[in-house]
Amino acid sequence: MIEFLNLSSVNAKYRNEIEAAIARVLTRGRYILDAEGDGFEKEFADYLGVKHVIGVGNGLDALTLIIQALDLSKDDEIIVPANTFFASALAISSNGCRPVFVEPLEESYNIDPAKIEEKITSKTRCIMAVHLYGQIADMAAIHGIADRHQLMVIEDAAQAHGACCQGVMAGNLSTAAGFSFYPTKNLGCLGDGGAVATNDDEIANRLRALRHYGIGHAKIGRNSRLDEIQAAILREKLKYLNQDNQRRREIAAAYLANIQHPDVVLPQPGHPGAHVWHQFVIQTSQREDLSSHLLSAGIQTAIHYEIPACKQELYCSKSIEVLPITIRLSKQVLSLPIHTAMSDEEVRLVADAINHWKYAKPYIPKVL
Numbered sequence: 001m002i003e004f005l006n007l008s009s010v011n012a013k014y015r016n017e018i019e020a021a022i023a024r025v026l027t028r029g030r031y032i033l034d035a036e037g038d039g040f041e042k043e044f045a046d047y048l049g050v051k052h053v054i055g056v057g058n059g060l061d062a063l064t065l066i067i068q069a070l071d072l073s074k075d076d077e078i079i080v081p082a083n084t085f086f087a088s089a090l091a092i093s094s095n096g097c098r099p100v101f102v103e104p105l106e107e108s109y110n111i112d113p114a115k116i117e118e119k120i121t122s123k124t125r126c127i128m129a130v131h132l133y134g135q136i137a138d139m140a141a142i143h144g145i146a147d148r149h150q151l152m153v154i155e156d157a158a159q160a161h162g163a164c165c166q167g168v169m170a171g172n173l174s175t176a177a178g179f180s181f182y183p184t185k186n187l188g189c190l191g192d193g194g195a196v197a198t199n200d201d202e203i204a205n206r207l208r209a210l211r212h213y214g215i216g217h218a219k220i221g222r223n224s225r226l227d228e229i230q231a232a233i234l235r236e237k238l239k240y241l242n243q244d245n246q247r248r249r250e251i252a253a254a255y256l257a258n259i260q261h262p263d264v265v266l267p268q269p270g271h272p273g274a275h276v277w278h279q280f281v282i283q284t285s286q287r288e289d290l291s292s293h294l295l296s297a298g299i300q301t302a303i304h305y306e307i308p309a310c311k312q313e314l315y316c317s318k319s320i321e322v323l324p325i326t327i328r329l330s331k332q333v334l335s336l337p338i339h340t341a342m343s344d345e346e347v348r349l350v351a352d353a354i355n356h357w358k359y360a361k362p363y364i365p366k367v368l
């Protein structure tokens with residue numbers, strides 16, 4: 001069986017380092033906000049080229065606390081891609097602000113800059129760029145629009161650790177960026193974890209207060225800290241992030257070169273450095289048929305996302321506009337396995353199985 005993702009094999013390569021990291025924390029006996037957290041914050045900041053990294057409990061908290069630190073008013077609007085994970089929009093709503101959904105480009109799956117301006121109102125304050133599936137969004141276009149309308153820009157970089165656009169890393173392309181270290185991410189820990197990256201001293205100070213009950217800050221904070229064990233593990237895994245991303249790029253390149261099928265649309269890679277292939281997402285009009293064909297060949301697939309953010313129940317009751325591209329994608333996207341423990345042989349088997357798929361065209365009776 002070629003599993004969609006097997007975290008035990010993914011982490012097996014780093015077992016010695018991970019065990020040593022945990023032992024370090026156990027011996028030191030300080031489990032929250034100590035040397036490992038400080039060390040990881042500094043090392044990840046150096047990696048990204050940003051001034052500050054603040055470790056928090058998870059990716060949703062990273063985004064939620066960034067928005068809290070921006071000091072927006074209730075009912076202010078934040079532009080967000082419709083085709084994203086629920087958490088991007090939830091971070092906006094949980095601050096009492098309103099997510100305004102914008103359609104993606106069908107080629108890159110990221111927000112379509114040409115459709116942003118029509119959604120800007122007198123209440124719009126900010127654009128949240130999401131680097132979906134590991135590919136950096138069109139930040140030049142997004143910043144151009146933001147400058148014209150005096151909007152802030154923030155990033156959801158939860159899927160893009162290590163992606164780099166013209167020498168600048170994802171997470172260093174806006175006022176503040178949220179990262180997740182959920183175990184499945186390109187840089188994942190062994191539990192929940194997250195971080196905020198920013199060059200803004202004031203936002204960094206607010207974040208340090210907000211993650212620690214809000215002590216020393218006039219706002220209501222929370223308990224959302226990256227614990228020492230997760231930080232120690234992340235310090236070890238950060239050393240291998242570029243290597244891991246390189247392996248994902250090799251697998252993506254093999255899929256792109258070898259998959260050829262009339263009913264399969266392959267993702268467009270864009271600039272090579274700007275994509276770290278968190279997911280490899282194809283499109284097909286016969287998704288059920290293809291996924292069951294692959295499963296019978298022993299290959300697991302997944303769907304990101306069957307219910308896009310804009311279609312979650314929380315937003316459905318409010319009158320959201322029709323978003324036909326997002327809805328179509330949610331019915332046609334299929335994610336292929338692309339994890340760092342895959343062998344070249346397994347990658348070849350996946351491509352072959354797709355190329356040999358004989359899909360049954362649905363019978364459409366002719367209406368005279």
Ligand SMILES: *Cc1c(COP(=O)(O)O)cnc(C)c1O
Binds near residue numbers: 084088181193
């Ligand atoms: C994973 C993810 C999040 C949320 O991170 P958690 O650590 O699971 O809270 C937010 N946005 C995107 C795009 C993600 O993929």
